[in-house]
Amino acid sequence: MQVQDVCRQWFARHERARDALPAVLVVVVAVAASAAADGGSGWHTPRAGAAAWTALACLPLVVRSRWPLPVVLATLAVDLTHLARVPDFSLSPAASLVALYTLATRSTRRTAWTAGLAASLAITALYAVSRSVSPLAGDSLLRFDLAIAATALGDAVRSRRLRLARVEARAENAERTREAEARRRVTDERIRIARELHDVVAHHMTLVNAQAGVAHHLMRTDPDRAYQALAHIKDNSRTALDELRATVGLLRQPDDAPDSRVPLPGLADLDALIGSLQAGGLPVRFERTGLVRPVAPATDLTAYRIIQEALTNTHKHARAAEALVALDYGADALRVTVTDDGRPGAPKGPGTGHGLIGMRERANAIGGTVTTGARPEGGFRVHAELPLALAPGNHPKPLAPKGP
Template sequence: MQVTAVFRRWWAHHARLRDALPGVLTVLVAVAASAVGTGGSGWHAPRMDGVAWTALACAPLVVRTRWPLPVVLVTLAVDLAHMARTPDFSLSPAASLVALYTLATRASRRTAWAAGVTASLVITAVFAVTHSQSPFSGESLLRFDLAIAATALGDVNRSRRLRLAQVEARAERAERTREAEALRRVTEERVRIARELHDVVAHHMTLVNAQAGVAHHLLRTDPDLAYQALAHIKDNSRTALDELRATVGLLRQPDDAPDSPAPIPGLADLDSLVATLRANGLPVKLERTGLARPAAPTTELTAYRIVQEALTNTHKHASAKRVEVTLHYGADTLRVTITDDGLPGTGHDPGTTHGPGTARGPGTARGPGTGHGLIGMRERATAIGGTVTAGPRPDGGFRVHAELPLALTPQT
């Protein structure tokens, strides 16, 4: 097998040898045919004049794949001259047949068939004249058929090669598409995991950090309040662990099916979320308007995470005295609005770009946000066909507004 592979590689890099091989075989056959006596009566010395004409006609075949059409013209001219000078030599059009086959494999179909039909007619006419036969005789038509057959065989070979090339191109394109699709899905999954972990961890860690600061400040002056702050830290950290465990379980599922065993937060859990933030000092008012009705589980999860992120940013970056969360049920859309008043007269922190409450009061030591929260809100909303807008309010504070579809339309 190794010797065969080496020979094939060597043979593939020697085009002139491949081109010359049919001509060499034709000359050898011509030598053998010219040495046979008439009617197979015996052997005699080869007729070198006929062999010489055959070799002359086969010489251009050395470059038949490089210049197929000129080779057809030269070989045809030599074969016709040979046919006229030695009409009894039967191999005179052999080189032309090889050239016609090569032209059909290399040139366009129109060029190949034009040359093939023309050559067939010329060969048939010259043979009929030089052999004193009718153009419609069996031997004359045999020459015509051989030229047409050579062209047809080359055309079939060319079509097969083109089909194989198309199949290979489609396979390569499909492979590239699969790789690109796999990379896209991996990227989407990484973003999804990062978004889920950010929403779960950032909210609870913000509350734990705030309560830890309170406990540290009051530990010596007011141990009772410090004890309460530590109790809040315990509750929030336990809730964070439970929700993180649930989120990891959700990410292990093949999809976000409603019957997934991992608990998915929804709109019904907003009351508990608001109560937790109120207990940590954030004055939140939750209001529902319109005709409340069940929404798609993904819509409920998206709405919950948007509210959670917005309130977390308000608690983290603002000294708000009033925070309002409004859920409005429209005909087909759930509108979620979160507004805060920030701290009057302090303006907005330009470094914080990912949620409401960018205004920070005097003495606030918290730094600006990274922007991941607002990006996550928009990614969640866009994924289900919704939108999110966020920005400062004209009269101070910050506003986040999301419009989400109540029912999701299956993607086709």
């Protein structure tokens, strides 16, 4: 098997040698046939004329891969002339058979079969005339069948090559598609985790920073309130660590050692969120309208994160006296609105804009929308419309289990 592979690779690199190999074999067989005595009783000196005609017919085969149709015409012309001049030589159409096979493997089916049928009829007719036999005689039909068989074999080889090429192309395309899908999933998961980390860190660190400032300011004048601010810092930092642990736990493999996890937050945790912000100095009002009912887990988390980010931005960037969180349960959508009364000229802290981008990405991921902008009467407004139940194509991969 290894020798065959080496030979195949060598002939693949040397096209002329590959094309000439059948010609050499035909000439060798023709010389041997011309040296065989009639009836198989012995051997004699090869007939130079028959060998020369065969070699002349095989000469165009050296370029059969490059010009298959002209080679068919050239070999057929020589073979027919040889057949007319030496009708008793049985190998006269051999070069034409090789050329017909090559044409069928390298041209269209219509061209191959047109040339094959024409060559079969010409060879059969000339053989019958030169031997004065019927075209339907056995020897005449044998030459017709040989030309048809050479064309059919070449057509079968061409079809097999095309089928293998299509299979390989589909396999390569499937491999590329799998790789692209894997890269897309990795990118989506990376963005998802980045959003989680941003929301957790931005919210809790903002509260810790604000409460630390309060504690620092009141440490000497009002130790009791400073002590309360430090207690809030402790609570918020512990909550941040728990949420970070749950988020980073997404990166674990299924067979990793189990670790403690906390449930990802949802609308049921809004009271704790609002309480932490109020402890940090931002009064927040909360309103619910419509028929309150359970929502899809992804919508639950998305609504919470949007409210969390909006209130964090209000606390961090605006001098707002109050913020309002409103949930409106519609027939098939949950409308989330967060507004504040920050003054238009209020100084704003440095920001990257990732929070607003994260809101939109979260909403888009489950088929919702988010609009943000300044209010004409002052302040800022974040409004989101999220589906209560997700469509089959909008179910994102769960970020973490809702339980320990």
